[in-house]
Amino acid sequence: MSNEYQLVDGSPRYGARHEGTPQQTSPAQPLRVEETAEAAARLGLNDMAAAIDRRLDSAWADAEDPVVTALRKENPEELAAARALVQLHLGSQRQWRLKAQAVRDKQLAGTVARRKASGSARAILAMRLGLMAALIAPPAYIVATDQENYLKLLIIGIICFAAAMIGGHFLTIRARIPVMPNIRGPWLSELREDVVNATLVAILQNKGVALDRRTIAAGRRGWESIQVAAKAVAALHG
Structure with a gap:
């Protein structure tokens, strides 16, 4: 039911009335156009x-x-x-x-510092060096003693690759540093x-x-x- 505050179509008699067209907006003050890019650079x-x-x-x-x-x-x-x-x-x-x-x-500097302080970082480094030596030694030995045996080199290569994957996974877990996405x-x-x-x-x-x-x-x-x-x-x- 209409009253003195409404028009026939039900819209308010006083104040702004909006039709079906989208409302146009503009900023009250100029925006810093660099703001988004600067924030993105801090991600x-x-x-x-x-x-x-x-x-x-x-x-x-x-x-x-x-x-x-x-x-x-x-x-x-x-x-x-x-x-x-x-x-x-x-x-x-x-x-x-x-x-x-x-x-x-x-962001991870604090975590890394704690690992170093506890001595676990040095232990992980030693294990990494040991893993590298263990992976290099077998192929080097075969090349030095039986370099014509390509099948043996291939098999050793596959074994070393698998060992590197497993060993790297183990060391990552032991290091207790969040994995890089x-x-x-x-x-x-x-x-x-x-x-x-x-x-x-x-x-x-x-x-x-x-x-x-x-x-x-x-x-x-x-x-x-x-x-x-x-x-x-x-x-x-x-």
């Missing part, structure tokens, strides 16, 4: 691994978002600027991975594009371009997912 390998897992588990990442695709297509100059900015802070894929490894090494290149590239998309949104907002909320959310979705994963990793490490 560790564990953060990357968690972000990749979260992305693979997310339905939104199963296919290209047409909203993001259109945003990139309609703003080629800003997209190029976003890529250049990300390249400046992250470097190449390999350089970004090395930065993340350095962050992880710093395996970061696959194509999946890391997807994270990088998430950083580019968020940077593109920041550049457009900084230029005063009006973007609707759906576009902003789509452009920042990947980076926000990375942030959630990184915060979860930080919480696990205390």
